[in-house]
Amino acid sequence: MEQAQDMNELLLEQVQKLPPLPKTVRDLKLYVEQEGSHLQINKVAEIIQGDPIVTAKLLQLANSPFYSFSRQITTIQQAVNLLGAVNVKNMIVADSLKGEKADVSAYGLNTDKFLSNCSAEVQFVSDWLSHEDKQLSYFLIPCAMLLRFGMIIFSNFLIENKKDKDFLRALKEHNFQNIDMVENDFLGVDHISFLGFLFYRWGFDESLIETICFINTPHAAENKIKKSAYALAITNHIFSPYDGGSVFKINVALNLIKEAKTQGVDFNIDNFTSKLPDFARNNLKQALEI
Structure with a gap:
């Protein structure tokens, strides 16, 4: 024992x-946690779009067979609208840790x-x-x-x-x-x-x-x-x-x-x-x- x-x-x-979570992930987590039900999709998209790597990874995940959307997701705002801000935050955190x-x-x-x-x-x-x-x-x-x-x-x-x-x-x-x-x-x-x-x-x-x-x-x-x-x-x-x-x-x-x-x-x-x-x-x- x-x-x-x-x-x-x-x-x-x-x-x-x-390794610490990327700054974009930390900023997104902080915003979602602080704003709760009052968060704004545009603001979530703005935080993500400030990081080209996170943006690319999120769009790749959103268009993966895991989600099977009927149309291609081409913008971060689309992804947040369809998946929800909290789910997007969780996706990004999970993907950042998989490395x-x-x-x-x-x-x-x-x-x-x-x-x-x-x-x-x-x-x-x-x-x-x-x-x-x-x-x-x-x-x-x-x-x-x-x-x-x-x-x-x-x-x-x-x-x-x-x-x-x-x-x-x-x-x-x-x-x-x-x-x-x-x-x-x-x-x-x-x-x-x-x-x-x-x-x-x-x-x-x-x-x-x-x-x-x-x-x-x-x-x-x-x-x-x-x-x-x-x-x-x-x-x-x-x-x-x-x-x-x-x-x-x-x-x-x-x-x-x-x-x-x-x-x-x-x-x-x-x-x-x-x-x-x-x-x-x-x-x-x-x-x-x-």
């Missing part, structure tokens, strides 16, 4: 070393495959939810973009502190199950809880932070975020790094959809199953028979 606490303190120091160098070998994972899986996870959120609740899709895409970010930070940290081999050995001893327990043993925190802390530190809106915090217990979330917590929990099981899409994980996701209905959150099961990635759909029939 003492070792985990010591590592946790070092991990917090590591967070301090992460962190990734090496997830401490988890025994292939980094290229891991990153490809992360992109597929974001696409799934878009494909699945855009047919049921576009606003929820817009809300969760930045969160999905960073859902595995804590693993990247942890792996880089473990490698730097020469603890990666011990960590991987512990994961193997547990057959790559109970990952949260191993993370807590080594670092004093699991990667999802750590992500919630990072979201708070980086000024994501409160609803997104709470969604992360209730990913493992969506039934306990407040009504205002219950749907987003269930959606993220379901996605988390489908794209679990080691056994995502397995019969067991699909069954857990299906049970979460059923549980959500008892909580007043109704997802279309046919839409959900039709949007599953191939690796998960291959196990769907068996999962439905359980």
Whole structure:
């Protein structure tokens, strides 16, 4: 326990070393937080347009398959009008953080495959939810973009502190199950809880932070975020790094959809199953028979 606490303190120091958010992102965050419901779209667009790189990245994201707009988005004002200022802010913050160098070998994972899986996870959120609740899709895409970010930070940290081999050995001893327990043993925190802390530190809106915090217990979330917590929990099981899409994980996701209905959150099961990635759909029939 003492070792985990010591590592946790070092991990917090590591967070301090992460590159600061770009000035445009900081200015946009500050404006959105200060103005709240009184913010002006023109002002949001003006802040973004002052930075050609952020402008280009936002237009690229807005025109990506994640959003699937029927027409091309050519101006920042269009993007803000369609997505909402808060979602645009979250998108820009999430994209600015994705540049962190990734090496997830401490988890025994292939980094290229891991990153490809992360992109597929974001696409799934878009494909699945855009047919049921576009606003929820817009809300969760930045969160999905960073859902595995804590693993990247942890792996880089473990490698730097020469603890990666011990960590991987512990994961193997547990057959790559109970990952949260191993993370807590080594670092004093699991990667999802750590992500919630990072979201708070980086000024994501409160609803997104709470969604992360209730990913493992969506039934306990407040009504205002219950749907987003269930959606993220379901996605988390489908794209679990080691056994995502397995019969067991699909069954857990299906049970979460059923549980959500008892909580007043109704997802279309046919839409959900039709949007599953191939690796998960291959196990769907068996999962439905359980």
